Amino acid sequence: xxxxxxxxxxxxxxxxxxxxxxxxxxxxxxxxxxHGIGLPYASVGEVEAAYQFKNLQSFLDLYYLGASVLRDExxxxxxxxxxxxxxxxxxxxxxxxxIEPQTYAPNGVSFSTMMAGFTRAVDEAEHDWGQSVGLIxxxxxxxxxxxxxxxxxxxxxxxxxxxxxxxxxxxxxNPPEKFVRLYAAARERGYRLVAHAGEEGPADYIWQALKxxxxxxxxxxxxxxxxxxxxxxxxxxxxPLTVCPLSNVRLRVFERMADHTLLQLLEKGLCVTVNSDDxxxxxxxxxxxxxxxxxxxxxxxxxxxALIRNGFEASFLSDQKKxxxx
Ligand code: ADE
Ligand code: ZN
Numbered sequence: 132x133x134x135x136x137x138x139x140x141x142x143x144x145x146x147x148x149x150x151x152x153x154x155x156x157x158x159x160x161x162x163x164x165x166h167g168i169g170l171p172y173a174s175v176g177e178v179e180a181a182y183q184f185k186n187l188q189s190f191l192d193l194y195y196l197g198a199s200v201l202r203d204e205x206x207x208x209x210x211x212x213x214x215x216x217x218x219x220x221x222x223x224x225x226x227x228x229x230i231e232p233q234t235y236a237p238n239g240v241s242f243s244t245m246m247a248g249f250t251r252a253v254d255e256a257e258h259d260w261g262q263s264v265g266l267i268x269x270x271x272x273x274x275x276x277x278x279x280x281x282x283x284x285x286x287x288x289x290x291x292x293x294x295x296x297x298x299x300x301x302x303x304x305n306p307p308e309k310f311v312r313l314y315a316a317a318r319e320r321g322y323r324l325v326a327h328a329g330e331e332g333p334a335d336y337i338w339q340a341l342k343x344x345x346x347x348x349x350x351x352x353x354x355x356x357x358x359x360x361x362x363x364x365x366x367x368x369x370x371p372l373t374v375c376p377l378s379n380v381r382l383r384v385f386e387r388m389a390d391h392t393l394l395q396l397l398e399k400g401l402c403v404t405v406n407s408d409d410x411x412x413x414x415x416x417x418x419x420x421x422x423x424x425x426x427x428x429x430x431x432x433x434x435x436x437a438l439i440r441n442g443f444e445a446s447f448l449s450d451q452k453k454x455x456x457x
Pocket of ligand 2: 299327
């Protein structure tokens with residue numbers, strides 16, 4: 132339709148994307164076969180039939196199972212390249228991608244194997260079509276802070292390859308304050324800081340991420356609507372929220388897209404951005420997220436442009452590069 136055609140012409144960012152969440156069903160199956168790993172699914176149809184989630188944890192169970200098929204440099208190269216090709220197709224000129232080494236470590240995958248595949252794809256995309264990419268070292272909050280700190284240390288050798296650290300996985304029961312030392316250590320190393328907060332967890336977790344972790348940006352953050360003082364603070368500071376509409380509906384954060392509060396946040400002056408989170412599992416990449424909001428909430432062109440502009444503002448691009456798009 133016309134909105135979709137128009138949207139494709141506008142350069143966009145994506146700031147909240149778990150690379151493992153872009154693993155397509157056909158690749159999950161072919162890599163499982165390649166490495167002789169048993170999966171409880173025999174076909175693309177069977178994998179996709181499992182994309183029925185009742186909450187974040189029910190999704191994470193499938194997400195980590197899927198990611199367990201990634202083993203060698205070639206696998207990581209293709210995973211990254213598949214997503215970067217989508218960026219080219221959807222006019223996502225700058226993306227910041229979360230990668231999660233703690234997911235692969237139990238399978239004997241070294242940091243250097245993973246990084247070799249990822250950076251080969253990134254270098255190619257930068258060279259071939261000028262793709263701009265930032266990598267975010269995303270740590271898993273269901274594991275210990277000690278495990279995260281060890282991963283941060285393992286990343287020291289690759290420090291220049293990352294723009295930021297992040298915090299993902301099961302939110303309830305794993306509050307930001309569990310990771311105060313991790314964030315202090317990352318800050319000392321010069322990383323920018325992001326964290327998931329206020330997806331399933333309460334508004335207080337957003338406050339914790341801001342005050343205890345001193346994050347530059349909040350992933351999700353939609354539960355801020357429960358706390359007017361927090362809303363006012365986010366509007367005033369313009370600390371960005373990377374909101375993921377299709378994810379929120381699939382993980383039952385909102386019952387229907389028509390219930391999504393993203394436009395209220397935009398209206399209140401918060402720096403909200405649109406992102407896909409785990410596009411292979413949630414029924415669409417970035418453009419499909421905008422399109423779903425257009426259909427369900429009447430998201431119009433000027434609101435779309437405001438969200439896209441917020442994406443550049445919220446990015447970790449240099450001020451000079453931001454100016455090219457703002
Ligand atoms: N890991 C991948 N997707 C996630 C999400 N939506 N929330 C928390 N952790 C995640
Ligand atoms: Zn996420």
